[in-house]
Amino acid sequence: MKQVPQITAAQAARLVKDGDTLMAGGFGMTGNPVHLLHALAETTVRGLTYIGNNVGEKGLGGGRLLRNGQIAKAIGSYFTSNPEAVAAAQAGTIEVQLLPQGSLAEAIRAGGAGVGGFFTPTSYGTVVAEGSDVRDFDGTPQVFVRALRADVAFIRAWRADTAGNLVYRLTEQNFNKAMATAADIVVAEVEEIVPVGALHPNEIQTPGAYVDYLVQAHVTLDDLGSSASMESSGRKADDVRLHMARRALAELRAGDVVNLGVGIPTLVADLVGPDDGIMLQTENGMLGVGPSPADGGALDYPVNAGKVPVTALPGSSYFDSADSFAMIRGGHVDVAIMGGLQVDEEASLANWAVPGKPLLGVGGAMDLASGARKLIVMMTHVAPDGSPKVVPACTLPLTARGVVDVVITDLAVFMYPEGRLTLVELMPGATLEAVRARTSAAFVEALR
Numbered sequence: 001m002k003q004v005p006q007i008t009a010a011q012a013a014r015l016v017k018d019g020d021t022l023m024a025g026g027f028g029m030t031g032n033p034v035h036l037l038h039a040l041a042e043t044t045v046r047g048l049t050y051i052g053n054n055v056g057e058k059g060l061g062g063g064r065l066l067r068n069g070q071i072a073k074a075i076g077s078y079f080t081s082n083p084e085a086v087a088a089a090q091a092g093t094i095e096v097q098l099l100p101q102g103s104l105a106e107a108i109r110a111g112g113a114g115v116g117g118f119f120t121p122t123s124y125g126t127v128v129a130e131g132s133d134v135r136d137f138d139g140t141p142q143v144f145v146r147a148l149r150a151d152v153a154f155i156r157a158w159r160a161d162t163a164g165n166l167v168y169r170l171t172e173q174n175f176n177k178a179m180a181t182a183a184d185i186v187v188a189e190v191e192e193i194v195p196v197g198a199l200h201p202n203e204i205q206t207p208g209a210y211v212d213y214l215v216q217a218h219v220t221l222d223d224l225g226s227s228a229s230m231e232s233s234g235r236k237a238d239d240v241r242l243h244m245a246r247r248a249l250a251e252l253r254a255g256d257v258v259n260l261g262v263g264i265p266t267l268v269a270d271l272v273g274p275d276d277g278i279m280l281q282t283e284n285g286m287l288g289v290g291p292s293p294a295d296g297g298a299l300d301y302p303v304n305a306g307k308v309p310v311t312a313l314p315g316s317s318y319f320d321s322a323d324s325f326a327m328i329r330g331g332h333v334d335v336a337i338m339g340g341l342q343v344d345e346e347a348s349l350a351n352w353a354v355p356g357k358p359l360l361g362v363g364g365a366m367d368l369a370s371g372a373r374k375l376i377v378m379m380t381h382v383a384p385d386g387s388p389k390v391v392p393a394c395t396l397p398l399t400a401r402g403v404v405d406v407v408i409t410d411l412a413v414f415m416y417p418e419g420r421l422t423l424v425e426l427m428p429g430a431t432l433e434a435v436r437a438r439t440s441a442a443f444v445e446a447l448r
Contacts, residue, residue, distance in 0.1 A: 001196050004164035006214045009039035012187045015213075016045050016152050023108070023153040023179040024052040024062050027284040027321070028081070028307040029225035030298050031172030032061045033154040033189040035217035040154075041065050049073045051108070051148055053101065053175055053321075055085045057225040069093065075148065077101040080354070080361030081307075089358040096360060098128055101283060102325030102367035103145045105178060109322040110147035112181025117146040120329065122367045127359065127397050153183030156219075157206065160190040161199045164208030170318055171285050171302040173205065177320035180210045187213045219299070227298040227307045240410050241267055243428055244378050247408050248337050251376055252278050259283060259328065259368055261338030262306040264378045268337060269304070274313050281333055283324050283364040288316025305364065325364070328371040336372035338365055340379040340407070342394045343414075345421045345441045347404040349377060350396035359397065369400035381409035381438050388440040390414065390421075411435050414443065422446050 013036065016022060022040075026032030037056070041064040050071045056063030063082050065071050073095040079085040088094045099107065100122050110118055119142035123129040133144040155176040158169035166188055168176060180186050188211050221228040245267035252258055254277030260266050270291040272278050280289035282304040290311035293301055301309040302318070319327075327333060342350040349369055352362045369375055379389055390407065407414040412435045413425035422444040423435060432445070 001163050002208060003162050004208060004211055004214050006193065006216065009035045009189070009215050009217060010042070012036050012154070012213060012215050013039040013043050015185055015187065016040055016043070016048070018045055019047040020045075020151040021049040021051065021149070023150040023183055024050065025153070025155040025174065025176035025179050026061065027053055027171070027174040028227055028303070029057060029060055029223060030227050030303050030307065031156045031168065031174050031176055032056065032223070033156040034061045034219070034223045036154040036187060036189050036215060037061045038064055041068055041070065046070050047072045049075065051075045051150055053104065054078045055082050057082055058084055060223070060225050066094070073097065075099065077104045078361045078363045080357070086358055086360055089360055096358070098359060098362050099145065100128065100362050100366040101321070101364035102329060105175060105321040105325050107145050107148040108175065108178040108182050111149035112178060115147055117144055119144050121370050122329065125398060125401050126366065128362060128366070148182065150179075150183040152185045152187065153179045155179050155186065155188050157188050157190045159192045159194060159199065160188060160211070160214050161194050161196050161208070163196050164188070164211035164214060165199055165204040166190070166206035166211065167199060167203055168205055171282070173318060173320040174284050175321050177206055178322045180206045185212050186210055187215060189215045189217050191218060192216070221297065221299065224298045227303050227309065229295065229297040244408050244410060245271055247413060247427070248376055248378055251406055252335060254278065256334040257281055257287070257332060258335045258337065259333050259372060260289070260304065261336070261365065261368070262363070263339040265337040265339060266304055266306050266308060269310060279315070281324070281327065282310075283321070283328065283368070285319050285321055285324050286312070286316065287319075288313045325367050328364070328367050331371065331373065333368070333372045335374045335376060336368040337376045337378060338368060340377040340389065341383070342389050342391050342396050343377050343379070343404050343407050344391050344394045345443075346393065346402055347416050347421075348394050348401045349375070349399045349404050350394040351377070351399050353397040355396065365399050369403045374405050375403050376406040376408065377404055378408045381411040381435070388438055390439045390441045390443075392441050411438065417446075420444050424448055
């Protein structure tokens with residue numbers, strides 16, 4: 001039986017050379033190979049191309065490499081959560097290439113499988129796809145995405161045996177599982193290393209053939225950043241948001257598989273019980289999301305797409321990001337509930353580019369908007385500056401065209417019967433006059 005060498009984090013860091021392409025697993029700081037990345041930050045390596053969903057948090061994980069000026073280019077899905085990444089992009093000290101989160105996961109999986117790339121409907125018609133090769137498949141325009149590979153991959157698993165077989169914990173598979181297949185050198189940072197035979201073959205999620213080196217390192221609360229505890233998650237649950245969450249829940253039916261986006265939509269999970277027959281999916285790799293715990297953090301619980309700890313309902317399952325987005329793009333998610341910056345008369349959605357900031361945070365919204373069978377958008381009725389968010393035509397960069405089915409704001413509920421934006425309901429305490437005054441889009445009134 002093959003024995004995988006066990007090395008230190010410092011020795012692993014020396015495997016990375018100037019100008020290398022480095023893959024780093026993790027979703028936020030969950031399942032993040034933080035010890036390997038921090039060891040690399042102690043070296044003089046420069047000019048890295050960094051592939052990951054995000055660049056850690058401020059001074060944590062890849063965020064430490066960024067702070068040191070070691071990253072020349074970042075390829076990923078959501079960099080907005082690290083203000084230092086935003087500042088670096090604005091200053092032009094790093095180049096950023098954005099991919100929708102599902103396209104990123106699939107590009108890594110394709111690279112690991114020896115496939116040159118793939119076509120996907122995700123991002124068609126948006127600025128992310130500008131300049132891409134577009135082909136028509138059965139009447140659906142699809143965008144070509146090239147596969148991704150790396151010189152070195154740093155990944156995080158929970159347990160390994162001495163042959164390099166890996167087992168992940170809860171939602172910590174995320175990008176780690178695919179990245180383990182897609183690099184010339186793969187280093188797995190693990191919590192525990194056990195003898196060969198201690199892991200049952202049924203529980204092994206990454207076979208040892210993919211893994212070149214093991215580094216044992218213990219994760220602590222300090223390594224988990226904003227996911228360390230409920231208190232640090234920044235979760236907001238006031239009465240107005242809870243009213244919106246209850247109204248969204250009323251759109252769901254027993255048997256639905258439902259994805260909850262970040263922000264207000266995550267509150268729906270607190271309202272769903274085991275007897276409702278609704279299975280909540282989070283794109284970082286979980287089906288069966290339950291309410292948030294009263295306390296605790298990512299050492300105790302899985303996390304959702306907002307990086308907030310959640311509980312698991314009976315019948316829950318965990319999987320990696322590539323499988324998660326295959327579930328989404330393949331039409332196996334009945335409803336997606338996500339936030340919005342603008343929705344227009346043509347049912348188009350803009351929800352990823354914040355005015356006045358670099359375009360650094362597409363996340364999984366484009367995949368979900370085009371892949372879910374029904375799309376519900378939850379948002380405040382007006383922006384912080386008082387400008388309407390239900391508009392004649394989106395002026396912000398689009399997430400997807402003509403895909404919205406229901407809009408729920410703090411004032412009203414809109415739908416699109418016969419393709420026309422229609423006011424169907426007022427929220428508690430709202431008046432028709434207030435809705436008219438704060439909506440710039442033309443709409444039909446059909447209050448129930």
